[in-house]
Amino acid sequence: LAHACSTKAGNSSQASFGVDLGGTSTRVGFFDEHMQLRATRTFPTVAPAGPHSAIARMAEAVQAIVSELGIDTVHPIGIGSPGPINLRDGILGSLPNLSGWDNFHLRAALSQATGAPVLLESDANAAAIAEWQLGAGRSSGVESMAMITLGTGVGSGLILNGRVWHGMFGMGGELGHATVAPEGEACPCGSRGCLERYAAAGAVVRSYRRSIIETGAPCTPHAANPDSLTAHDVSQAAEDGDAAAVQAYDTFGHYLGIGLSGLINLLDLPLIIVGGGVAEAWGLFSQSMFESVRHYSVIYRLLQPTQLLVLEPDRTAIVPASLGPSAGLIGAALLSRLPSKI
Numbered sequence: 001l002a003h004a005c006s007t008k009a010g011n012s013s014q015a016s017f018g019v020d021l022g023g024t025s026t027r028v029g030f031f032d033e034h035m036q037l038r039a040t041r042t043f044p045t046v047a048p049a050g051p052h053s054a055i056a057r058m059a060e061a062v063q064a065i066v067s068e069l070g071i072d073t074v075h076p077i078g079i080g081s082p083g084p085i086n087l088r089d090g091i092l093g094s095l096p097n098l099s100g101w102d103n104f105h106l107r108a109a110l111s112q113a114t115g116a117p118v119l120l121e122s123d124a125n126a127a128a129i130a131e132w133q134l135g136a137g138r139s140s141g142v143e144s145m146a147m148i149t150l151g152t153g154v155g156s157g158l159i160l161n162g163r164v165w166h167g168m169f170g171m172g173g174e175l176g177h178a179t180v181a182p183e184g185e186a187c188p189c190g191s192r193g194c195l196e197r198y199a200a201a202g203a204v205v206r207s208y209r210r211s212i213i214e215t216g217a218p219c220t221p222h223a224a225n226p227d228s229l230t231a232h233d234v235s236q237a238a239e240d241g242d243a244a245a246v247q248a249y250d251t252f253g254h255y256l257g258i259g260l261s262g263l264i265n266l267l268d269l270p271l272i273i274v275g276g277g278v279a280e281a282w283g284l285f286s287q288s289m290f291e292s293v294r295h296y297s298v299i300y301r302l303l304q305p306t307q308l309l310v311l312e313p314d315r316t317a318i319v320p321a322s323l324g325p326s327a328g329l330i331g332a333a334l335l336s337r338l339p340s341k342i
């Protein structure tokens with residue numbers, strides 16, 4: 001009876017590694033039992049060099065951290081990867097940012113290279129887990145929520161009754177390819193009018209360029225070189241009062257709201273977290289997003305909070321993410337600590 005102090009209660013107190021595999025860079029981090037980041041390594045993902053080379057770099061980073069911290073036991077590794085992934089078998093699908101990596105057995109390869117148990121999740125789901133447990137959803141006590149990640153593409157992660165909703169193969173929750181404009185822009189996925197064509201970084205830039213051409217608006221310094229424009233440039237221009245840039249984010253919010261409306265009507269969720277690089281322009285698109293959600297979601301009209309951005313019981317909150325770009329890494333490290341396989 002006196003030995004309870006030496007026991008560790010389940011997996012939740014076990015330290016772990018997280019790996020955030022991105023199209024341009026990969027980050028490996030070691031988190032202690034309190035989820036404090038103790039050591040990290042970041043290196044470029046050299047996609048053309050192929051997945052085996054990337055796995056070797058990851059294993060080297062894990063080994064370097066093990067040496068640095070003097071870790072003497074094997075710790076589980078969680079990895080978040082761009083989707084789609086066949087999670088059942090741990091195999092990558094066909095990835096636009098990692099061409100030539102199709103059908104790679106990511107989970108098995110990383111486990112073999114490190115000798116550690118590996119848990120695989122899509123990057124969007126990993127970010128959702130992190131925001132749910134330790135970010136904007138922390139202390140909300142909700143068991144169901146969605147996170148939308150707005151960046152180069154639109155990712156989404158869905159947590160229902162405390163578990164990630166994976167669908168049959170792990171391809172569930174692809175809100176980026178929900179139709180928000182049936183006669184709209186063609187999407188590389190083969191469909192038309194997908195949310196990703198309207199609510200990702202490239203969409204802001206396209207919309208801004210269109211608006212400049214249509215209105216003949218004068219170019220602001222940010223728009224001086226329209227070929228190399230980024231969504232961030234457009235947000236800077238909007239902050240400076242450029243009407244075309246303001247309009248571009250307004251349109252972005254409008255379509256994002258249509259996408260979220262479908263999600264709310266379908267699932268009656270208490271919490272939706274909006275993250276990713278483009279979401280940093282929250283102040284520029286949230287008004288039209290909320291207007292659009294009110295317009296298109298009957299459930300939101302019934303359950304909207306009395307104050308925006310405040311979590312109220314029995315109300316649908318739509319709030320910005322709070323963990324920033326580290327959400328994917330943190331979520332990956334959490335994979336081994338969640339109560340059951342998710």
Ligand SMILES: [Zn+2]
Nearest residue numbers: 177187189194
């Ligand atoms: Zn699509």
